[in-house]
């Protein structure tokens with residue numbers, strides 16, 4: 217398979233989005249954030265290109281304004297456009313002030329690379345492609361990889377230390393210059409909104425773990441495709457930035473055209489929600505009544521209450537759990553211990569994380585019987601409870 221880190225990330229975030237994007241190739245409208253981010257990346261590339269001199273800040277801002285994405289391309293309103301335009305100017309000015317281009321030994325910009333991932337189990341090789349925003353030489357055989365981020369959120373140092381994308385960039389650099397030592401590759405994320413650069417240095421093992429992680433995801437995708445399994449939508453806050461929302465099974469009913477929708481589900485839904493609301497109210501009230509009944513029974517010394525509708529009884533229940541170490545010593549001598557060790561999914565799941573990696577993988581790939589079924593959940597819109605319930 218030929219893929220990229222961001223495609224695999226998309227799969228992890230939402231398999232359905234991956235399917236739309238990578239398998240069905242449904243054209244996607246780029247989000248405002250993505251178009252803005254691409255534009256800023258282009259401007260910062262220009263900043264470090266000597267032609268024959270580095271551009272001044274004013275020249276760079278002229279370039280930024282001259283190449284501003286056309287309104288028709290984005291379709292944004294004037295207020296939003298102005299907010300983004302000003303935000304970009306601020307980012308570039310602050311970045312230029314802190315990073316005068318002549319102070320850096322930039323060796324490549326928007327550098328494309330490919331990493332080969334051998335899949336020994338299936339005798340194939342996968343290609344993981346990527347693009348590094350900037351590579352600087354920072355010492356004798358020492359390099360820094362810089363990835364610009366235009367997002368609002370500033371990551372924590374811990375998440376940068378564990379960032380798989382940065383590990384992949386480390387791999388890309390090692391492929392380009394195999395003599396480089398991993399500890400001589402500084403991997404940085406530059407957060408433009410905050411003007412903060414967070415850096416990390418990975419170990420050889422961490423960098424290798426990237427290929428294992430990618431291989432695991434690739435195998436999962438290929439297995440799904442071969443078994444014709446569903447690529448499940450995973451609704452999240454990120455759906456608001458997903459251009460597939462109107463055709464996504466998790467959302468498309470919200471975008472339905474009432475005239476064209478076949479079958480009349482509305483009365484069924486109406487009744488269903490009414491019953492669910494009633495059920496919720498009843499559950500809450502029943503709990504309150506049980507508490508009051510229990511208090512009355514305690515005070516009066518009754519265990520059963522009678523009226524013309526029926527009887528309410530209460531019974532003290534005891535639950536025990538067994539000490540299986542001791543039980544084992546009792547049952548083993550009489551050959552009965554094995555009888556209570558019957559395998560079940562829960563026991564295996566609990567045991568999995570403690571098993572060696574190769575055994576876990578064998579179980580994942582050989583020992584799974586895929587089962588698919590829908591579980592229906594209901595979310596009721598919040599409403600004020602009436603009366604004194």
Ligand code: SF4
Pocket residue numbers: 230232233449450451452454455458459460461464465466467
């Ligand atoms: S709208 Fe949400 S659930 Fe649907 S494909 Fe996009 S990210 Fe996935």
